[in-house]
Amino acid sequence: xxxxAKIDNPLPSIIIWAIALFVTAAFCWILGDLLWHGVGxxxxxxxxxxxxxxxxxxxxxxxxxxxxxxxxxxxxxxxxLGISTAMLLAEFTNDESWFGRLVRRSxxxxxxxxxxxxxxxxxxxxxxKLGLGFSILSGGLTLACMVLPILIRSTEAGLRAVPADYRxxxxxxxxxxxxxxxxxxxxxxxxxxxxxxxxxxGRAIAETAALIFTSGYxxxxxxxxxxxxxxxxxxxxxxxxxxxxGDSSAYASALVLSVLLLLVNGIATWTAQxxxxxxxxx
Amino acid sequence: MAIRxxxxxxxFALILQPLLPPHPALSCKEREKEVYFIGEGEKVKFWxxxxxxxxxxxxxxxxxxxxxxxxxxPDFHMKSQARQNSRSSLPALQTEKLSLYYGKKAAxxxxxxxxxxxxxxxxxxxxxxxxxxxxxxxxxxxxxxxGTKISGSIRLDGLExxxxxxxxxxxxxxxxxxxxxxNPFPFSIWKNLAFPLQEHGIKNRDRLDRLIETALxxxxxxxxxxxxxxxxxxxxxxxxxxxxxxxxxxxxxxxxLLFDEPCSALDPISSGVVEDLIASLRGRYTVVIVTHNLxxxxxxxxxxxxxxxxxxxxxxxxxxxxxQIFTAPQDALTAAYVNGIRx
Numbered sequence: 001x002x003x004x005a006k007i008d009n010p011l012p013s014i015i016i017w018a019i020a021l022f023v024t025a026a027f028c029w030i031l032g033d034l035l036w037h038g039v040g041x042x043x044x045x046x047x048x049x050x051x052x053x054x055x056x057x058x059x060x061x062x063x064x065x066x067x068x069x070x071x072x073x074x075x076x077x078x079x080x081l082g083i084s085t086a087m088l089l090a091e092f093t094n095d096e097s098w099f100g101r102l103v104r105r106s107x108x109x110x111x112x113x114x115x116x117x118x119x120x121x122x123x124x125x126x127x128x129k130l131g132l133g134f135s136i137l138s139g140g141l142t143l144a145c146m147v148l149p150i151l152i153r154s155t156e157a158g159l160r161a162v163p164a165d166y167r168x169x170x171x172x173x174x175x176x177x178x179x180x181x182x183x184x185x186x187x188x189x190x191x192x193x194x195x196x197x198x199x200x201x202g203r204a205i206a207e208t209a210a211l212i213f214t215s216g217y218x219x220x221x222x223x224x225x226x227x228x229x230x231x232x233x234x235x236x237x238x239x240x241x242x243x244x245x246g247d248s249s250a251y252a253s254a255l256v257l258s259v260l261l262l263l264v265n266g267i268a269t270w271t272a273q274x275x276x277x278x279x280x281x282x
Numbered sequence: 283m284a285i286r287x288x289x290x291x292x293x294f295a296l297i298l299q300p301l302l303p304p305h306p307a308l309s310c311k312e313r314e315k316e317v318y319f320i321g322e323g324e325k326v327k328f329w330x331x332x333x334x335x336x337x338x339x340x341x342x343x344x345x346x347x348x349x350x351x352x353x354x355x356p357d358f359h360m361k362s363q364a365r366q367n368s369r370s371s372l373p374a375l376q377t378e379k380l381s382l383y384y385g386k387k388a389a390x391x392x393x394x395x396x397x398x399x400x401x402x403x404x405x406x407x408x409x410x411x412x413x414x415x416x417x418x419x420x421x422x423x424x425x426x427x428x429g430t431k432i433s434g435s436i437r438l439d440g441l442e443x444x445x446x447x448x449x450x451x452x453x454x455x456x457x458x459x460x461x462x463x464x465n466p467f468p469f470s471i472w473k474n475l476a477f478p479l480q481e482h483g484i485k486n487r488d489r490l491d492r493l494i495e496t497a498l499x500x501x502x503x504x505x506x507x508x509x510x511x512x513x514x515x516x517x518x519x520x521x522x523x524x525x526x527x528x529x530x531x532x533x534x535x536x537x538x539l540l541f542d543e544p545c546s547a548l549d550p551i552s553s554g555v556v557e558d559l560i561a562s563l564r565g566r567y568t569v570v571i572v573t574h575n576l577x578x579x580x581x582x583x584x585x586x587x588x589x590x591x592x593x594x595x596x597x598x599x600x601x602x603x604x605x606q607i608f609t610a611p612q613d614a615l616t617a618a619y620v621n622g623i624r625x
Contacts, residue, residue, distance in 0.1 A: 094428050165465035169527070171426055173478040173534060174455035183477070188468055 034258060038251035046252060051219050054243045055235065060253055062221035064260075066136060066229025067205070069222060070215055071264065073140025074147060074204050081144070082151035082196070083186075089152070090159035091181055104153075111149035118146045119210035127214055134228040139215025143207055147200035154199065158192015159185055190272055197268045205261050208233040232257045372568050373439035373456075373537050374399040375420060380434035380444065382415050382424060389415040390596030392434070395587055397538075402560070402569040404583030404604070406576060406619075411589040412596025413572040417540045420570065421457035422450040438538070455482070458531035462543040464523035466515035466530070471507050474515045474526060475533050482534065497533035501525040501559055521552020528559065539563065541571040545578065557582060576620060580608055588616050 045059055052058035085103070093100035122142025132138040162185050170180040186193075208231075216228035217238060230238075236253050239246035375397035382389045390412030397403050397420075405413045415424070422443065424430045436444040443453055466474050475494045484490060494511075498504040503525045507518070515526055524544060531539060541560060545553035561582040563569055573579050579586055586607040588599045600607060600616045611617040618624035 163465070165461065165463060166467060168423065168426065168461065169465040169467065171423060171451075172421065172454055172459035172461075173530065174451050174453075175478060175481050176451055179481050183481075184467060 031258065034251060034255045037248065038253075038255035041248050041252035042255060047256070050221065051235075051249075054246070055219070055239050055249050056243060056246050057249075060232070060235065060249075060256065062219060063230050063232055063235045063253075064256070066215070066222050067231045067233075067260070069136045069225065069229060070140045070143060070211070070231055071201070071204055073137060073225065074143035075201070077141060077144040078147045078151055078200065079197075082148050082200075083155055083193070085148075085152045086155035086159060087181060087186075090156045091177070091185070107149040107152055110145075111153065114209075115146060115207055116209040118142055119213035121145070122210060123213040132226065134214065134216030134218075135226045136215050136222055136229045137225040139211050139229070139231070140225075142210050142214045143204045146207065146210060147204050150203060151196040151200045154196030155189065155193045158189035158195070161192060162188045194269050194272045197272060198265045201264050201268055202261060205257065205264065206233055207231070208237050212237075232260070372399040374568065375538065375570075376437045377419075378435040378437075380416075380419065380432070380436060382412070382419055383431045383433070384427070385429045388595045390589070390598075393596075393598045395598055395601050397568060397570055398585060399568050400565050401584040402564050402571060402582055403585045403587065404579035405570065405572045405587045405589060406574070406579050407589035407596075407599075408591065409574075410596075411591045413589050414542050415596070416589070417459070417542050417570060417572050419444070420538070420540055421454045421459060422448070423454070423459060425450050455534055456536055457538040457540065458534065458536035459540045459542065460524070460527050460531055460544050463547050464520060464527050466518070466523050466526050468514070468516060470512045471515045471518070471526065472511040475530055478530065478534055493533055497529040500532050501529040502555070503529060519552065520548050521555055524548060524552070524556050525559065528556070536567065538568040538570070541569065541573075543572055543574060546574060576622075580604060588613075588619060590615055590619075 047059060047064065048061045049059035050062050051060060089100055089103060093103075119142065122138055122145070126132050126138035126141050127134060130138075132141075166184055166188065167180060170184055171177075175184075211231050211234050215231060215234075217230045217234050218228040219230045219235065222229040232253055236250050236257065239250035239253065376395075377397075378394050380393045380395075381391045393412075393416060405416065407413050418424045419432055420436060422432075424432060432444045434444060435442060438453075438457070442448070467477065469477060472494060475497060476490050479490055479493060484493070495504060495508075498507065503522060506522065515523065518526060524547075528539075528544075544560065545556050548556060557578055560569065560571060564582075564584070571579070571582070583604045585602065586604050587601040588607065589596050590599045591597075600611060600613045602612070606612075607616060608620050611620060615624065
C-alpha cells in the first residue's frame with residue numbers, strides 16, 4: 001500500500017479545502033463586517049426605543065415587535081397547514097397518483113416563484129380583496145404562502161425517510177394508520193420537519209420585497225395585527241437605500257436580524273425536538 | 283348492526299381520530315356478520331357508528347355463544363388463562379383457491395392449504411415463490427401495498443377474512459407478524475411493548491408492567507433487559523431486537539403468529555435462540571413460519587409446505603407433515619428440493 005498521501009495527486013484535496021475555506025470565509029466576512037460596523041451602535045436603548053429622524057437616530061423597538069408578529073402569523077398559519085399537507089402527500093396519496101403529482105409539481109413551482117410576485121399576489125388578495133389592508137396580518141399570510149412549499153416538501157421528505165419497517169410493524173400490531181402517523185411516524189420525521197422549519201423561517205425573516213407590498217413600512221409601534229408594521233429587513237432596505245446617513249443604523253439592524261434568525265432557528269429546533277422527538281429514544 | 287363509518291379510510295379521520303376515545307382492546311368488527319348488538323344503549327350506538335366496538339367490549343356477542351367469548355373480552359389475563367385452560371380454542375386457518383395479484387402480475391395462484399391449530403407450519407421454497415406474500419395475506423398486510431388484490435378464500439376458524447368488509451386492523455390483533463428484519467420502534471424497550479398496549483386501551487401502569495414483564499419473560503429477554511427498560515430498543519443486539527419484536531407481538535395476546543424468515547438476518551447463535559423460542563410457542567399459538575433454512579423447518583415444524591415458481595407464478599407443490607415431506611415426498615420436485623438437488 002505505501003503512503004497513500006505521497007502517491008495520490010494532492011490537487012483534488014487542495015481544491016476541496018480551498019472551496020470549503022472560501023465558503024467559510026465568505027460567511028465570516030459578512031458576519032465580521034456586520035459586527036465591525038454594527039456593534040458600536042448596539043445597545044439596550046437601540047433595541048427598545050422607536051426610530052427617530054427616519055431611522056438615523058433612535059432604535060428599532062417597534063420594528064422588532066412588527067417582525068416578530070409577522071413571523072408569528074406566518075408560522076401559526078404555515079405550520080399546521082404544512083404538516084397536514086405533508087402527511088397527506090407522504091402517507092395518503094400514492095406516488096403515482098395524479099393528485100399527488102399535481103400538488104408536488106405546484107409546490108415546486110411555487111417554491112421557485114420570486115418573492116416580488118408573492119408580494120403582488122399578497123397585495124392583490126389579502127390586502128385588497130380580503131380587505132386586510134397594509135397590515136401585519138396580510139404580511140404574515142403572504143409569507144406563509146411563500147414558506148409553505150419549503151415546509152411541506154421537507155416534512156414530506158422527512159416522513160418518506162422513515163423506514164417502511166415501522167409502518168409495517170405498526171400495522172402488524174393492529175395499530176391504525178392514524179395512530180401510527182401521530183405517535184410514530186411524525187416524531188420520527190422530526191429532522192425533516194426541523195429542516196423545513198429552519199429554511200422557512202430563514203426565508204420569512206429575510207423577506208423584503210413581499211412585505212413592502214403587504215405589511216407596509218410604517219415604523220411606529222403596531223397596535224393590532226391589522227396595523228401596518230415595518231419588518232427589520234424592510235427597515236434595513238429603507239435605511240441603506242432611501243436614508244442618507246442611515247448606514248450605521250442599517251448595520252446594527254442587520255446584526256440584530258442575524259442574531260434574531262439564529263435565535264428563532266434555535267428555538268424552533270428545540271421546540272420541535274421537545275414536542276415531537278421526546279417520544280423517540282435514539 | 284354496525285354501521286359503516288363514513289370517515290374510515292379518509293384523511294379526515296386523521297383529524298377526528300385523536301378526538302375519539304382510544305381504540306378498545308378487542309374488536310368484534312371482524313365478526314360483522316356473526317355479531318349482533320344486544321342492548322341498544324346509546325353507548326353501543328355511538329361506538330357502532332364509528333365502526334368501533336364499545337371500549338368495554340360489552341354490547342356484542344357472537345351468535346350461538348355464551349357470555350364468555352374470548353374474542354370479546356378485553357381482559358388480557360382472563361383471555362390468556364382461558365386459552366391455557368383450553369388449548370383447543372386456538373384457531374386453525376384454511377385457504378382455498380387463494381391468489382394474490384400485484385397489479386396484473388400474480389404472486390401466487392390458487393393455493394389451498396390448511397394450517398393446523400396450535401401447530402407449527404413451515405413454508406419452504408426458493409426466493410420469489412410467493413411464500414412471504416402468502417404469509418402477508420393471512421393477516422391482510424397486503425392491504426398496505428397499493429394495487430394488490432386477493433382472490434379466493436382464507437378462513438380463520440371458519441370466518442372468512444379475505445373479505446373487504448373484514449376490519450384488517452382488528453384481524454391483525456389476532457394474527458401477529460414477525461418480520462425478517464427486526465423492526466423495533468425508536469422507543470425505549472418498555473415503550474416498544476407499552477405503545478401497542480396503550481393504543482389498544484390499556485392505560486393502567488401496573489397492568490402494563492405486568493403484561494410487559496410476562497411477554498419479556500416469554501421470550502427470555504427479561505433477565506437481559508430488566509435493569510434497562512428505559513434505554514433505547516435500538517441499542518439491543520440483532521437477536522435481542524428480534525426477540526423484542528416477538529415479545530411485542532406476544533404482548534397483544536394474538537392467536538396466530540406469522541414468522542417471515544425470522545432468523546435469516548441474525549447470526550447463528552441468536553438464530554438458535556430465536557428458533558428455540560419459536561419452537562417453545564408450539565401449542566400456545568398457531569404458528570406459520572416461512573424459512574429458507576430446510577434444517578430449521580425440519581427441526582421446528584410439525585407440517586411443511588413447499589412453494590415453487592412455475593410459469594412465473596408461485597404454486598403450492600406439496601403439503602404434508604414434516605416426516606412426509608422430508609422422508610416420503612410425493613412430488614419429484616419436493617424430493618429434489620429437500621435432498622438439496624434443486625433450489
